[in-house]
Amino acid sequence: MKSLFLAAALATATPFAASAEAVPYTLDPSHSQIVFHYNHLGFSTTYGMFSGFEGDIQWDKEDPAASSVTVSFPVRSMLTGWEARFEHFMSGDFFDAADDEMVTFTSTGIEVTGETTAAITGDLTLNGVTKSVVLDAKLTQEMDHPMENKPWAGFEATTTLVRSDYNLGAFAPYVGDEVEVFISVEAAQAQ
Template sequence: MKNLLTAAAIAATTFAAPAFSAAEDYVLDPSHSQILFSYDHLGYSTTWGMFSGFEGTIAFDQENPAESSVNVSFPVRSMFTGWEARFDHFMAEDFFGAGEDEMVTFTSTSIEVTGEDTAMITGDLTLNGITKPVVLDAKLNQTGEHPMAEKPWAGFDATTTLVRSDFEVGAFAPFVSDEVQVMISVEASKAE
């Protein structure tokens, strides 16, 4: 009988349900969240652009990051190119033909944890009215109490490569590279 009770105790300990953990909502800090993109221009230069000041949410589960999720959206017209004529060309029919309310959105569909602070985030990117799956190679930079805001904070970086023609904005490829390198860096604060 003693052996049966010991075995039952070991089994109960081994197969006990893990402690409950739930994702907590974090909101992006628009003043410290940027998306940089770059592409090769005719082999002569690397040209850069940026989106900044956007908003979004992260449902962040620190104990089980695979259960986290990301949802971000921003107007395509919030693009910054550093040269007004280039911006105007990007918004014209050669590229986006973007109206005032054209949005870029990313909604995660799965997260594969690849290391202590890294993950591959798969999601649906909608750009130019076309939705395609995209994988972000992401890294958690830091979590903790923000020293000035005095609330929980998190920072993440991510990279990916997009193919312009997949979203029907591939004008002048291959002279202007069809591949666009994307670098993302965001900060987020725990929602009130």
């Protein structure tokens, strides 16, 4: 549920100004979030979020399929809005998470699907399990940032994870096994 995301940032290659090779972009941790939600016993939809993470994108505007993205963040950076839920998620029922346990995503391929869309495939490591996931990504905007005065880009992506695939299936199917993930990131061209 977490990681993924940021791969989206890399995915959306559009035919903007041509570049001869991939240009490094760095995620803006203050404007990058991963929001996830799942069904709770049919009574409600429960939400959580990861924010403040970092990642790197190698973005080739001329050949977006040649781009790449890597992201990592601590699982304990999860925000649930309720401390008891967070502690339960970090317990042996779910993550049994140590302070240094990381979620990682590394892209393995990008398929351009439209002028501003792409499918980003990558390896998501979550709870010690690595699986291939696909992010449906979209470039939301690319231009010089009006306050930072340098190239900036925004991306969104979605995917669905099956938590039992990552040994996080406690209480399924009563608590939904499918987790919907929405990623929104901003990235600045690295200096």
